[in-house]
Amino acid sequence: MNIYRQEMKMSLRSMISWSLGLLLVLLFFMFMFTAISQDAALITQMTSQFPPAVVRALGLSSLDLSTVLGFYGYVYLFILLTGSVYALKSGISALSEEVRAKTADFLVSKPITRTTIVTAKIMSVITLVVLQTVIYIGGAFIITQLITNQYFDEATFLMINLSLFLVELFFVGLGLLLSVIIKRIKTVLPIALGIVFVFWILQMLNQSLADPILAYLTPFAYFDIAKIIATGSYETVYLFCDAILIAFFTVLTYIIYQHKDMPSV
Amino acid sequence: MNVIEINKLTKYYGKSRGIVDVSFNVQEGEIFGFIGPNGAGKSTTIRTLLALIYPSSGSAKIFGKDCIKEGAAIRQHIGYLPSEVFYYDNMKVIDLLKYSASFYPDVDNKRIYGLAEIMDLDLNRKIDDLSYGNKKKVGIVQGLLHSPKLVILDEPTGGLDPLMQRKFFELIHLENKKGVTVLFSSHILSEVQKICTRVGIIKEGKMVKVEEISTLEHNNYKRFRIEMMELTPADYFSLPGISSLSIEDKAVSFIFNGDINKIIEKLYARKVINLIVEEPSLEEIFMHYYEKEA
Numbered sequence: 001m002n003i004y005r006q007e008m009k010m011s012l013r014s015m016i017s018w019s020l021g022l023l024l025v026l027l028f029f030m031f032m033f034t035a036i037s038q039d040a041a042l043i044t045q046m047t048s049q050f051p052p053a054v055v056r057a058l059g060l061s062s063l064d065l066s067t068v069l070g071f072y073g074y075v076y077l078f079i080l081l082t083g084s085v086y087a088l089k090s091g092i093s094a095l096s097e098e099v100r101a102k103t104a105d106f107l108v109s110k111p112i113t114r115t116t117i118v119t120a121k122i123m124s125v126i127t128l129v130v131l132q133t134v135i136y137i138g139g140a141f142i143i144t145q146l147i148t149n150q151y152f153d154e155a156t157f158l159m160i161n162l163s164l165f166l167v168e169l170f171f172v173g174l175g176l177l178l179s180v181i182i183k184r185i186k187t188v189l190p191i192a193l194g195i196v197f198v199f200w201i202l203q204m205l206n207q208s209l210a211d212p213i214l215a216y217l218t219p220f221a222y223f224d225i226a227k228i229i230a231t232g233s234y235e236t237v238y239l240f241c242d243a244i245l246i247a248f249f250t251v252l253t254y255i256i257y258q259h260k261d262m263p264s265v
Numbered sequence: 266m267n268v269i270e271i272n273k274l275t276k277y278y279g280k281s282r283g284i285v286d287v288s289f290n291v292q293e294g295e296i297f298g299f300i301g302p303n304g305a306g307k308s309t310t311i312r313t314l315l316a317l318i319y320p321s322s323g324s325a326k327i328f329g330k331d332c333i334k335e336g337a338a339i340r341q342h343i344g345y346l347p348s349e350v351f352y353y354d355n356m357k358v359i360d361l362l363k364y365s366a367s368f369y370p371d372v373d374n375k376r377i378y379g380l381a382e383i384m385d386l387d388l389n390r391k392i393d394d395l396s397y398g399n400k401k402k403v404g405i406v407q408g409l410l411h412s413p414k415l416v417i418l419d420e421p422t423g424g425l426d427p428l429m430q431r432k433f434f435e436l437i438h439l440e441n442k443k444g445v446t447v448l449f450s451s452h453i454l455s456e457v458q459k460i461c462t463r464v465g466i467i468k469e470g471k472m473v474k475v476e477e478i479s480t481l482e483h484n485n486y487k488r489f490r491i492e493m494m495e496l497t498p499a500d501y502f503s504l505p506g507i508s509s510l511s512i513e514d515k516a517v518s519f520i521f522n523g524d525i526n527k528i529i530e531k532l533y534a535r536k537v538i539n540l541i542v543e544e545p546s547l548e549e550i551f552m553h554y555y556e557k558e559a
Contacts, residue, residue, distance in 0.1 A: 002364065002367040002368065006353075006364055010353070010355075101351060101353060101354070102349065102351035103351055103352060103353055104317075105312075105317060105345075105347045105351075106347075106351075106352065106365070106407075108315070108316070108317050109315045109317060109340060109343070109345045109347075110340060110365075110368040111337050111338065111339075111340040111341040111343075111368060111369065112337055112340075112368065113336070113337045116337075259319065261278075261317070261318040261319060262312070262317040262318060264308060264312065264318075
């Protein structure tokens with residue numbers, strides 16, 4: 001519990017900044033909604049001139065920009081990417097920060113097992129991601145309501161935003177695993193940005209190629225906003241896939257950390 | 266009773282050597298000096314005892330329990346001061362010490378304040394602002410605050426000024442009188458000589474010798490410095506028991522361990538201008554071990 005508390009103390013501030021950042025991005029885009037929703041027909045006409053593969057890759061084909069949720073679904077992409085970078089960064093940092101700050105000797109020589117350390121770290125990162133989701137969804141709801149001033153289905157809105165949490169969990173798990181595999185991690189953020197970007201490129205390929213296997217390789221494909229808007233639910237296969245991978249990352253993290261030599265300073 | 270039992274402990278980092286077949290025991294209540302040059306394997310041995318790293322083969326027991334399998338329980342009673350002290354930045358000294366204390370049941374806050382006073386440590390400063398020596402003090406207090414039964418010190422005096430070193434040694438003595446066992450690693454012999462009862466000498470990953478400090482000192486090692494009347498043949502003093510032999514012009518010096526009469530016979534046959542026989546420093550004995558085993 002003390003490790004958890006210490007961890008939260010050190011990371012809470014950064015989590016709040018990132019959450020506010022997400023809300024700022026959202027605010028910026030939602031201001032454009034009023035303008036764009038009126039010209040949605042024009043935009044649709046314009047994008048119809050693009051090659052279909054490009055339209056699909058950009059995710060413009062299935063969302064109706066004239067509706068609040070349709071527009072939100074488009075903007076949500078940027079939120080998702082930013083949130084993913086945060087989650088991956090937090091996942092990588094949790095265990096590797098001790099090595100980077102050279103405090104691993106301090107922590108590991110305490111009368112606790114490695115498992116206890118991993119558990120405390122995982123719990124703290126999950127707490128951060130949960131808090132971020134709560135702050136973000138609360139803020140996003142208020143912003144969307146105030147700016148668009150239009151009716152939208154709240155349950156679906158919630159479903160869309162909860163997918164942020166589920167994708168973030170994926171990246172937390174991946175980050176934890178990477179942090180115990182990679183020997184020396186000097187800086188976290190560039191790595192996180194790079195990896196999220198690669199997964200995003202996979203998603204663009206997936207969207208334009210509509211390849212059935214590719215979709216399993218990137219968490220961004222697991223939650224198709226257009227389908228959530230249409231059906232009001234997630235796709236079970238992908239939900240399952242997300243859960244399995246998160247579990248897999250977590251278990252491997254425990255096993256590898258258990259047998260890892262702490263690097264000497 | 267042995268507090269630490271190390272049995273053929275071996276650690277390779279990939280292909281590079283850490284330690285090979287290291288075996289020794291540390292008895293309850295003693296201050297055991299663990300000595301060797303940098304890179305000899307002192308830290309590797311210590312870090313294995315704390316399960317910071319895992320041995321390639323062999324085993325180690327502390328308080329009779331396997332230090333890997335039952336590490337968490339064992340570490341309850343170990344205080345560890347790493348050679349390089351790093352702590353979470355942006356934390357005050359007292360916060361760090363309380364965080365450290367939170368890992369052990371029933372730590373008395375009075376002890377933290379008492380230790381800090383002895384080591385002259387300002388508890389309200391931020392750790393980032395501390396000098397190397399002051400960080401080391403934080404490490405010392407951190408390693409002792411839970412009243413451990415075994416204290417493991419990895420080159421503890423670096424960065425401490427002589428006054429602080431003395432206070433630190435007094436502190437260790439005080440703990441030792443209360444029955445605390447100490448494993449003290451160092452590459453500075455005089456420091457080990459001052460405080461330890463026994464020493465283990467490690468070289469290139471292997472234990473060379475484990476010996477009582479008193480035996481090392483009184484093992485009838487003598488340092489001879491002789492000024493001869495005439496030049497001496499290079500092989501004149503090639504006797505068993507002679508080491509660190511140097512012959513420069515008419516000056517001869519060496520360390521001898523054995524029957525002094527053998528040397529006197531040798532000297533009797535030649536003219537001597539000056540002769541000094543003295544107790545070698547531990548440093549010299551130590552070098553002697555290194556040469557002999559090389």
